[in-house]
Amino acid sequence: MRLRDVIRAELATLGERRPFDVHAHTGADIDGMARDAEERLRELEAVDGRSVIFPFCVRGGYREENRRVLAECRRAPDRLVAF
16 A cells, blocks of 8 residues: 555544644744745645644744745635734
């Protein structure tokens, strides 16, 4: 059985409930890791899910990073929720 088939079978057990990821980051981390909201949205669309998102660890404060996350959530309110 393919992994995709296993995942679909598991999702089918949820019934009307949608997957909700409570820990996801967007932006660029101080260690070089990076991902954008578009990547996250593609993953969520594949499972009809939603996600809480927040910035990676950054130097110099979070004001701009928090604003960026809020803007990402405003663009996709059916999928993304700001932490």
